[in-house]
Amino acid sequence: MIEVEDLEFTYRGASAPAVRGVSFNVADQEIFGFLGPSGAGKSTTQKILIGLLTGYRGRVQVLGRETATWGADYYENIGVQFELPNHHQRLTALENLEHFGGLYRGPIVPPREVLGWVGLEDAADQRVAEFSKGMKIRLNLARSLLHKPKLLFLDEPTGGLDPINAKHVKALVRRLRDEGTTVFLTTHDMAVAEQICDRVAFITAGRIAVIDAPEALKRQHGQRIVRVTYEGDDKEETTADFPLDGLGEDDAFRALLARPIRAIHSQETSLDEVFIEVTGERLAP
Numbered sequence: 001m002i003e004v005e006d007l008e009f010t011y012r013g014a015s016a017p018a019v020r021g022v023s024f025n026v027a028d029q030e031i032f033g034f035l036g037p038s039g040a041g042k043s044t045t046q047k048i049l050i051g052l053l054t055g056y057r058g059r060v061q062v063l064g065r066e067t068a069t070w071g072a073d074y075y076e077n078i079g080v081q082f083e084l085p086n087h088h089q090r091l092t093a094l095e096n097l098e099h100f101g102g103l104y105r106g107p108i109v110p111p112r113e114v115l116g117w118v119g120l121e122d123a124a125d126q127r128v129a130e131f132s133k134g135m136k137i138r139l140n141l142a143r144s145l146l147h148k149p150k151l152l153f154l155d156e157p158t159g160g161l162d163p164i165n166a167k168h169v170k171a172l173v174r175r176l177r178d179e180g181t182t183v184f185l186t187t188h189d190m191a192v193a194e195q196i197c198d199r200v201a202f203i204t205a206g207r208i209a210v211i212d213a214p215e216a217l218k219r220q221h222g223q224r225i226v227r228v229t230y231e232g233d234d235k236e237e238t239t240a241d242f243p244l245d246g247l248g249e250d251d252a253f254r255a256l257l258a259r260p261i262r263a264i265h266s267q268e269t270s271l272d273e274v275f276i277e278v279t280g281e282r283l284a285p
Contacts, residue, residue, distance in 0.1 A: 001151055001182040002026035002049065007058040009044055018044040019206045022058075031173065031183040033197035033214075035190065037281055041206040042186040043155070049184065050080050050153055063151065076106060079149035083156040085136035089129040093120055093139055096128060101146045108146045118142045119168055134161045141169065145176075152176065154185045158192050170196050190272040200271070204279040214271050221277055222269035228253070231260040241267070 007022040019041040026032040036042050047053040048060055051067055051074060060067045063077055087096050097111035115121045118138040128136065137160050144152060157173065158166040173196055177183055187193055193200050194214045202209040210217070224244040232238035242253045244266060275281070 001028050001030075001063060002032075002184065003059070003061040004045075004049075005059040007045065007048065007056060007060060009048060009053065009056040011044075017206055019203075022203070022206070022208055024201050024208060024211055026182060026184060029177060029180055029182055030198045031177050031185060031196055033193040033200035034184065034186045034203060035188065035193050035200050035275065036203040036279075037188055040203045042188075042203060045203070046153060046155065046184070046186050050078065076104060076147065077149060078151045078153065079144035079147065080153045081141045081144040081155060081157060083159060085133070085140050087128045087136060087139060087143075090127060092125050092127055093131070093142075094124040096139065097143060097146060100143050104147045106147060109148060111142075111146070114142045114145055115139075117145065117172055119165060134165055137161060138165065138169070141172075149181065151182045151184065154183060156187050156189070157185065158189065159187075166192075190270065190275060194271040202275055202278055204281050209279050217274045217278075218269050218271065221274045223267045225267040226253075226264060227267055228256055228264050229262040230256060231262065237262060 003025045005023045008017050008020050010017040022041070022045060024032075034042050034045065044053065048056050049062060049067065051070065054068060062070070062074075067074075088099065091099065093115060094111055097114060101108040101111060112121065112124055115124050118141050120135060120138055120142065123131070123135060128139065131139065137157075141154075141157060144154075154173070158169050161169060170192065173183060173185075177198075185193070185197065197214060199211060199213050200217070201211045212220075226242050226244050226247060227239055228242065229237060229239050240252075240256060242250055247253055
């Protein structure tokens with residue numbers, strides 16, 4: 001779906017490229033996370049992919065064609081959910097979707113149905129000016145899905161959402177993937193990427209540091225250790241670590257199970273910790 005090779009882009013007047021030597025590919029029906037701090041090159045890369053920036057160096061093909069060769073028909077095939085809401089404030093949610101749906105040449109999903117996908121069916125006839133920030137973000141997502149795009153670009157899709165609606169949006173993204181949509185997701189929220197992405201790319205200072213599946217990165221950089229918290233001889237809480245490999249044959253571990261156990265946890269690292277180890281940078285909360 002996406003092939004990028006040796007991408008480089010420099011903003012006018014800048015002393016250094018915003019992205020340099022960036023190469024990656026995104027497979028059909030994959031959720032691909034593009035992760036990094038502000039200023040790392042995430043938004044620049046996405047703007048090139050969706051046709052908002054030209055004048056780049058390198059090869060950028062989307063849906064089998066160089067982005068520069070696409071015309072208006074490109075936007076019949078892709079959907080874009082921007083981080084910041086941008087709606088007609090005086091119109092209702094339904095009127096907004098009906099208006100933007102009219103821009104597509106092909107058929108669209110009934111707007112009320114799409115509002116149901118993002119949990120806004122009860123607010124369909126409410127003016128957007130009365131919406132909370134979270135509702136506007138979900139309406140942004142609904143607008144990007146009207147024409148059931150083959151390729152969906154998401155920018156911080158759960159930013160500003162409460163935990164319940166964030167969970168709902170993540171489930172929706174996974175369902176869209178399962179139904180055939182390819183998703184390119186930019187975020188600095190490692191928890192979101194860890195939960196829904198098939199693969200992730202870490203980008204910092206305009207370069208990609210690593211690309212792999214979240215679980216593979218955690219296994220590679222984590223410790224294969226099990227930590228057992230148990231009640232010691234003095235009734236105090238005590239901990240002991242054991243190698244995960246061969247745990248079932250570890251006599252010390254098996255003997256410990258005769259004691260009152262408070263908790264058993266594998267010492268798996270988080271994607272955020274992997275990012276720090278690989279790039280030397282910490283993401284802002």
